[in-house]
Amino acid sequence: MTDQDIFNALSGNLLYILGALLLIIVVFKGIRIVPQSEKFVVERFGRLLSVLGPGINFIVPFLDVVRHRVSILExxxxxxxxxxxxxxxxxxxxxxxxxxxxxxxxxxxxxxxxxxxxxxxxxxxxxxxxxxxxxxxxxxxxxxxxxxxxxxxxxxxxxxxxxxxxxxxxxxxxxDQATRDAMLQQLNAERARRAHVTEAEGKKRAVELSADAELYAAEQTAKARRIQAEAEAFATEVVAKAIAENGLAAAQYQVALKQVEALNALGNGSGKQTIIVPAQAIEAFGDAFKMLKGKP
Structure with missing residues (x-):
């Protein structure tokens, strides 16, 4: 093999190598892989062409240039x-x-x-x-x-x-400090006002409760008096009914019985005592004894 043949073989191989290198460069320039957190701004001859999103993107080699890589993270x-x-x-x-x-x-x-x-x-x-x-x-x-x-x-x-x-x-x-001091004074004044209002409301509530207690006591007293009056009226009604049914003699008998019981109580007193009884009372006791003797 002559030197010319060797030179031709080397030249052919070099062209293949150069072609392969050029192909690799074209592929490398034409493919852009964009991360998820970024976007690529592509220019062609100095003008905006497109914006590449995340993933694999293809551009024209040597004509299109990724001019800006912009993060889209917050x-x-x-x-x-x-x-x-x-x-x-x-x-x-x-x-x-x-x-x-x-x-x-x-x-x-x-x-x-x-x-x-x-x-x-x-x-x-x-x-x-x-x-x-x-x-x-x-x-x-x-x-x-x-x-x-x-x-x-x-x-x-x-x-x-x-x-x-x-x-x-x-x-x-x-x-600023001056405004803080003024606000602190205002806050203290507001707290004092609330304390006075709370105290006044407490006193008012105490007066209301006292008045309610007095009103309740008055109501209970009136209720007791009403019940007592009703009881007295009922007793009077019973006596009147008894007189109406049994006559006046039954009522007089009860009165005479009470008089005798009173005389016995006086006689049974302790010690020596002198009892002065009016003449009208003696006549009343006599009438009572007569009625008691006549009562079967």
């Missing part, structure tokens, strides 16, 4: 503090935190340079505007409502950037 802005003035002219310092993620990378990379800075500036302006619409008490008591308003306003502002604000948080509302 991001958190650094905690920020900004001063704001409430509607009742109280200076407060608001600590905020914002979470977002990129939905449309083609808008984000071509419409805004510093995404985090732009969102932070937008949040600061919206927070100041929303705080200025509320009193201090409303800021502290309606924090969830304020967070919702801030998130809605931020979402509307960053919509053109292909960004979704997933969450906005107000971490703290700080006041």
């Amino acid at each position: 991001r958190q802005l650094p905690n920020a503090s900004q001063d704001a003035i409430t509607r009742d002219n109280v200076l407060v310092q608001i600590d905020t935190s914002v979470f977002y993620r990129i939905l449309e990378p083609e808008k984000t990379v071509y419409r805004i340079r510093d995404v985090d800075g732009a969102i932070a500036t937008t949040v600061a302006g919206i927070v100041r505007a929303e705080i200025g619409k509320m009193d201090l008490d409303e800021v502290q008591s309606n924090r969830s409502q304020l967070i919702g308003q801030i998130q809605h306003s931020v979402e509307s502002a960053v919509d053109d950037w292909g960004i979704e604000v997933t969450r906005a948080e107000i971490l703290d509302v700080n006041l």
Whole structure:
């Protein structure tokens, strides 16, 4: 084999090798594997061509270039503090935190340079505007409502950037020392007022209970008197009925019997005693003895 034949064989093999290398490079340039957490922005001759999603994607080698690799994971802005003035002219310092993620990378990379800075500036302006619409008490008591308003306003502002604000948080509302002292005095005054109100209500309740007790006692006394009157009326009715049925003699007999019993009680007293009995009483006792003797 001559030298020319060897050179030709080597040249042919080199062409095959170069062709194989070129094919590998074309395949490598034409296939793009995109991770699940990213999206690729593809340009052709400097212009936006497409956005590649997760998985295997094919592009035209040497013409199409992956210009931006954008993460679509949720991001958190650094905690920020900004001063704001409430509607009742109280200076407060608001600590905020914002979470977002990129939905449309083609808008984000071509419409805004510093995404985090732009969102932070937008949040600061919206927070100041929303705080200025509320009193201090409303800021502290309606924090969830304020967070919702801030998130809605931020979402509307960053919509053109292909960004979704997933969450906005107000971490703290700080006041200056003078405002804190004034609020503490107000709180102490409110506590004192509540204590006075509670004490007054207790006294009022005690008076009401005492009045109820007196009313109950009066009602029970009246009830007892009514029962006693009914009993006396019933006894009178029984006596009247007995007189009506047995005649006046039966009633006189009962009276004479009571008189004799009374005389016996006087006579059975202890010690020596003198009993002076009026003449009318002696006649009454005599009539009683006569009736007792005549009674069978």
